[in-house]
Amino acid sequence: MTDIAVHLEDLTLGYEGHAALNAITGSVRAGSLTAVVGPNGSGKSTLLKGIAGILQPQSGSCRTAADARIAYLPQISELDRSFPANVYDLVSLGLWQDRGLLRRHRREDRLRIAEALVAVGLAGMEKKPLSALSGGQFQRALFARVMVQDASIILLDEPFNAIDAATVQAMLELIKRWHAQARTVIVVIHDPELVSRHFPETLMVNGTLVAWGETQWVMRARQAPPAFCQHEPARFAAGGR
Ligand SMILES: Nc1ncnc2c1ncn2[C@@H]1O[C@H](COP(=O)(O)OP(=O)(O)OP(=O)(O)O)[C@@H](O)[C@H]1O
Structure with missing residues (x-):
């Protein structure tokens, strides 16, 4: 797990027996900056809660390094x-x-x-x-x-919702500072422009994994027919995300 901060293996998460997010497999690289995107109710917050350990898997697993320190910021x-x-x-x-x-x-x-x-x-x-x-x-x-x-993994759920533009900029600077300090940062975010401009990696969900890879690739994949490859092919072939 040295270069992997979070590994999801066939992870299904949900509430009271109902699955909200199905069968996700993949890894978040240590030190990466990832946006989690998807429509309302698609399971973005659920995914963060699963990684934070607040929600236990219904099946599959979510693993982080034993010495990982996780900071989780829920929706305001x-x-x-x-x-x-x-x-x-x-x-x-x-x-x-x-x-x-x-x-x-x-x-x-x-x-x-x-x-x-x-x-x-x-x-x-x-x-x-x-x-x-x-x-x-x-x-x-x-x-x-x-x-x-002082966490090694930072999870932020919609941190830019309903705040002024100056605060958005200031918080983006902090996120970039954490990224530069090689912390792993995962942010649920709705604004596609902010995602494209500031987040190198994107994980798109809609009840299950839709696409996961470099942001530009995911944004293009979004336009593709439903049967496209879920993981950015080059990176996946090179040994996972
Ligand atoms: N505490 C809960 N109990 C039961 N169902 C829940 C609970 N929290 C979320 N859900 C359901 O799980 C699904 C995924 O919700 P989640 O909050 O993860 O979506 P989201 O993508 O973060 O949505 P949004 O963008 O609106 O915040 C939804 O159908 C939602 O109604």
Whole structure:
């Protein structure tokens, strides 16, 4: 698994006995930046939950390296912002794997949180309650939490939904920074233009795998008749994705 971050083997995921995503096989290269695309209800969020380990396979398997650290950011709409916490509290949750939830933070922890807040443009807003943040500010705080987690695999579910253009740009920069740091980043995203411009690899689903490969290839394959090859042929032949 050294050059593979996530391997899916005939993976089927779903809810209460119903499959939402069927029989997916393939690998995500370590250090790659992948967009997950598909229509509403096609199983994109389900796939991320499966990789995050929140949803157990109905059949098949999803494997990550034993020492992988996974950061998972659900859709913002799934999160409760009325929770009585401030920005600092939220970002510091990123430390729980290292420090537990109730430990006092050390100086280096406070520094890590402060650096993350600067990186997302929220320096000075530590004490602001979550309920007082705009959608964009809340998303920035969530990205800061991901930074603090220092994960090798980062899963983001529709991070650009309902946020302002400046925040989209700032979050894209962070994603590119994580990619440059050789982290594996997988992002559910709807906007095809953002996918084409910023994501080298794309995984397209619609209840099952539709196409998986270099983004330009997947975008062309999308136009092809339904019986096209699911994996980009050159890469597949060269030993998998
Ligand atoms: N908790 C759940 N319980 C039962 N069914 C669910 C649950 N979550 C999702 N589903 C169903 O699983 C299928 C895939 O949903 P999923 O949220 O993965 O799609 P998606 O591609 O992320 O959609 P969207 O783009 O609208 O967010 C849908 O039919 C959905 O109704």
